[in-house]
Amino acid sequence: MQNYSPYYLLLFVCMGLMFLNALKKDKQLVHYLFVIFCGSLCMVAAQKLSAQSIGAYQYLIGLFTCATCNVSWLIARTLFREHSPISRRHVAFAATIAGLIMFNQTWHYLVSLDPQPLPTSDIMWRLKQGVNEVTILLSSSILALSFWEAFRGYSKKTQSQKMQSVIFGSAWVLAVFNASIFPKFIFSAAEIELYNPIIITSSALLIVFAMQGVMLLQAITTNKQKLHHNSKSKTAFDTDDVKECCDSVHHQEQVPPELIGGIAELMNEQQLFLQTSLKISDFAQALKVPEYKISRAIRYHYKVANFNLFINQYRVNYAKTLLASEQAKEWSILSIALESGFSSLATFNRVFKDIVGGIPNEYRKRKRKRKGNYNENIRAC
Incomplete structure (x- = not known):
């Protein structure tokens, strides 16, 4: 038995x-x-x-x-x-x-x-x-x-x-x-x-x-990578950032044009921001430069506070395109979040709201309503 x-x-x-x-x-x-x-x-x-x-x-x-x-x-x-x-x-x-x-x-x-x-x-x-x-x-x-x-x-x-x-x-x-x-x-x-x-x-x-x-x-x-990154960021702030904040124009001039071009290629052509677990070390490895130079370029050329915000801005812009797209109109919000490089729906909603001012679903509804009103005006003309 x-x-x-x-x-x-x-x-x-x-x-x-x-x-x-x-x-x-x-x-x-x-x-x-x-x-x-x-x-x-x-x-x-x-x-x-x-x-x-x-x-x-x-x-x-x-x-x-x-x-x-x-x-x-x-x-x-x-x-x-x-x-x-x-x-x-x-x-x-x-x-x-x-x-x-x-x-x-x-x-x-x-x-x-x-x-x-x-x-x-x-x-x-x-x-x-x-x-x-x-x-x-x-x-x-x-x-x-x-x-x-x-x-x-x-x-x-x-x-x-x-x-x-x-x-x-x-x-x-x-x-x-x-x-x-x-x-x-x-x-x-x-x-x-x-x-x-x-x-x-x-x-x-x-x-x-x-x-x-x-x-x-x-x-x-x-978690270890986050702690390491935060520790390095804090150390860098304690030793260099106070001086850099007082002389941002000087540091902007020190950002090499080829570094700006490399970052632009990774973001605009290769769309590296779509990778879920993207880290600043990935950029440094791809461009063969120290991480602090990537961080400096983001702060003083792109005028963005940190690397994560820089990446999330690109992801949110990509998500906004999908939310307003006819091809993705049947996609769920979770699918759009994952396609845009976010690791979870909760993170996507939080970051999207912080940057855009509203949640993704409200943004999609607003875009569809505007498009519907525009089409009605065209027909009326």
């Missing part, structure tokens, strides 16, 4: 991590995806635990297990890609897999209610077998893509990023090996069925803990 207690462990761990990330104040895209992923694993555990007691209705719970491997791939892209990690085609691909899983669960539900709920033609059964094969193929492919995302561009990563890739990739390899290969070597078919709850739970938790671990490491790295 199977021991179902591992499923309780999976349920409670995933539920705890789901609420932990859902209640986080400054949530980013990866936190929303991780909440969905954990919620789907909770449904996997709930379906397994309730199968004997509720019978066919377990497949209704199974409808909500459609966000596992597909959403884990989206999480992998978000964790290891800085610029535009998710587009509409990625969401469409993940949604296709979700739809196939929901089709399978619906089929099992109908068959469980009535031995012949559907036409007896072999066409329907062949369709079911075809959908099963396609689902397995796409799920296997997306697992490979998740592993590839972690190690893409490995040689160019920092030591911290390499460690994150190793943690994530190793967890995936161990989970797949533990779920599909290892049991066949040491267990018989009957024993595999007996130990299936332990196999499924241990494999799922390997991936869950790896994702949460990488998210924590990235948060720690981001």
